[in-house]
Amino acid sequence: MVGPILGAIGARSGKPNLYACADSNLSRLETNDMQVILAQPRGFCAGVVRAIEIVERALERHRAPVYVRHEIVHNKAVVDGLRAKGAVFVETLDAVPARALTIFSAHGVAREVEADAGARDLQVLDATCPLVAKVHIQGRQYAAAGRVVILIGHAGHPEVEGTMGQIDGRVLLVQDEREAEALDLAPSTPLAYVTQTTLSVDDTRGVIKALQRRFSDIVGPDVRDICYATQNRQRAVRELCRQVDVLLVVGAANSSNSNRLREIGAESGIPSYLLADGGELDPDWVAGARAVGITAGASAPEAMVAHVIDALRALAPVEVSAMDGIEEHVEFKLPAALAGGQNQRTT
Secondary structure (H helix, E strand, O other), X not given: OOOHHHHHHOOOOOOHHHOOOOOOHHHHHOOOOEEXXXXXXXXXXXXXXXXXXXXXXXXXXXXXXXXEEOOOOOOHHHHHHHHHOOEEEEOOHHHOOOOOEEEEOOOOOOHHHHHHHHHOOOEEEEOOOHHHHHHHHHHHHHHHOOOEEEEEOXXXXXXXXXXXXXXXXXXXXXXXXXXXXXXXXXXXXXXXXXXXXXXXXXXXXXXXXXXXXXXXXXXXXXXXXXXXXXXXXXXXXXXXXXXXXXXXXEOOOOOHHHHHHHHHHHHOOOOEEEEOOHHHOOHHHHOOOOEEEEEEOOOOOHHHHHHHHHHHHOOXXXXXXXXXXXXXXXXXXXXXXXXXXXXXXXX
């Protein structure tokens, strides 16, 4: 099922009919129009699709309001659309009435939050991304084996706060190689590392190598456990940057993975800009550009990509094509309470 919000903003990327695009290489050679090349893959990942659908189904099956702790995903268009349908977004459970239906965001929460929900007798639907939940399980297993757990991630990010609060035992946050080198631990300390899911293999490689140089007893998950969506989108951007003069990343300012896509563009030597939609496009960014690349963070709806293309069309004739890339077909199951027919809540 794809609910109204997902249907309106496009649950899957790579829909050329949204842009009336000519997507052959020959067309790019034969026109003087501004070339817009779309990364593949881009936009929504399976965890985001699942989280949004959980809120949509909850709103369909239960009377509003439905409370959501933190933004369900980091995207204003998605949050505003759900808010208009009756979702109430809160930062703490203190703002939720006792026994109310409450949804945890895709970023996950600490065990303390789960306990608070239980104490308030809240009806909880957990929209934590299954890949985030997998990190929680790995961290707990490492801690139970007597290892100090190193979490590679960004301080203050809700996923990091949730993960640190899910692991019993000592958990240390490391953000970069410098912090890895500065850890005040004996070289023989039994360690394990886990990572924030919005970081890719490339993002974490340097930190992991620094840890392995310093510590003799260290383990961590296989690289296959890194979030597929993060890795795929970053690889696509690196390839896209070989073909364009400017990179536009569609995503929210508070989206970790969207910011990282912009950083990768800049590291590739391409002027790179993050924007939520076409209304934030600065014409100076694309002045004189022959080819403009567009990608979108994992929580950015495809409709916002189309909106940016419309903004470019207002500046000059545009020819749109999509680069070759990975087609993602990952789907995550909904919570059992929403997967089948459920009676509506009564009050």
